[in-house]
Amino acid sequence: MTIRLAGLASVLLLGVGAQPAAAHHSFAAEFDANAPVTLHGTITKLEWINPHSWLHIDVKNPDGTTTAWMIEGATPNTLLRRGFNRDTVKTGTEITIVGYRAKSGANRANGRDLILPDGSRLFMGSAGTDAPQDGRAPLGEQ
């Protein structure tokens, strides 16, 4: 899988570390923060669903076949408040996704950036600032 993926996406290993956490949709239980991935593909569907949106893209392989990927995005409420609407990201648009792969190597990723053909980015926001709590809920809360 990794070899195949390397052919269709640039896999960057940056050596960053993830910490475990037990709260809503733990990133660490599903995705690997040590496996950033960049994918180029065509949007087939954007599911505006709760608790998180899911973007579906077809990534072209060197042999002409395509591989379907699912990319997790922010909750629709957050996307709407950031100015997204159904016309922002249309089916058929060629995009680049920068995100983090599923731990198992399944064709899923947590999307960090969505880069449109004109170079503009969505899902923006810097990770890792040290503002107070950075908006994180105290861990382990219910």
Added chain:
Amino acid sequence: MSTRVMALTVVVVAVGGFAASAAQAQIRSAVAAEKPAFKVPRTSWGDPDLQGVWDYRTITPMERRPELGDRQFYTDEEIAELEGRATKRMTQNPDTTVQTGLVHAEYLTDPGRHVDESKRTSLILDPQNGKMPPLTPEAQARQQQGAAARTAGGAGPAGGRVDSYLDRPLYERCITRGLPSTILPTLYNNNIRITQGPGYVAIVHEMIHETRVVPLDGAPFSGIRSYLGESRGHWEGDTLVVESRNFNGKTNYRGSGENLVLTERYTKVSPDRIDFRLTFNDAMQWVQPWTVAYFLRPSDGELYEYACHEGNYGLRNILEEARLADKAAAAAKKQ
């Protein structure tokens, strides 16, 4: 109104040396003194009108950062820096070299970019050290027992145990965020809608879309326990006071569950601000009650339905990831 309170706060900060209690008293008296200037609007049946969609995003932390010591207020320079950083976080491309993903990936979240207008260095108003009060000896013992049990049983993989969906938190399973968590500033969906009718107030929490219908008629608590407990309200002047108790113990906040009693106080202090206060009381958990305070502001837009369970692929994916990891581990063992 709030501008004037803020101006007063600046004065309080500027003169420095004031005891924290004096500063706090100044704010409170300022709010009280301003009250005659602002006449709280009324519903058609005469109750103070608090209705609307209210936003409580803030980057002010729950507890004061240790390096701030006893300092109760940020300086304007500090606020500018903190808010600048928070804005940058929301508008600039992420730095790919820094850590991501503690709970949610941070870039998926919407915690706002403002320090609370009180300028306090913690949401905790009381005690004045900006920290939660110490745990009772019983709570400390429970905490130690819990830690020992986790050590004995193993903490499980990163992100917690995943042997069954039952291992996953109620929040992740889209069942409830629970009180008080659902009313505290968090990762996103920091909005409530207040709707009033004669004898009732309904509070809709955007996070996991839960609604409390709060009787104001003096009806006694039934004693029926639930995730959100039971809420009963009354008016103290223009302040809506809501007391919640009878939690079912399946949710908890920092160890406090079924014995927790929460008291919310909503006071409209200007056309577009509600002074919100929340007091935690659990004599089994903390040595004294404690209170957080922050301002609610009108939301930029609608309160959206957060029908969390409709597409909860995350829960399925987390379980699938764990089973695939099990298989990989078993295969590795055979070799």
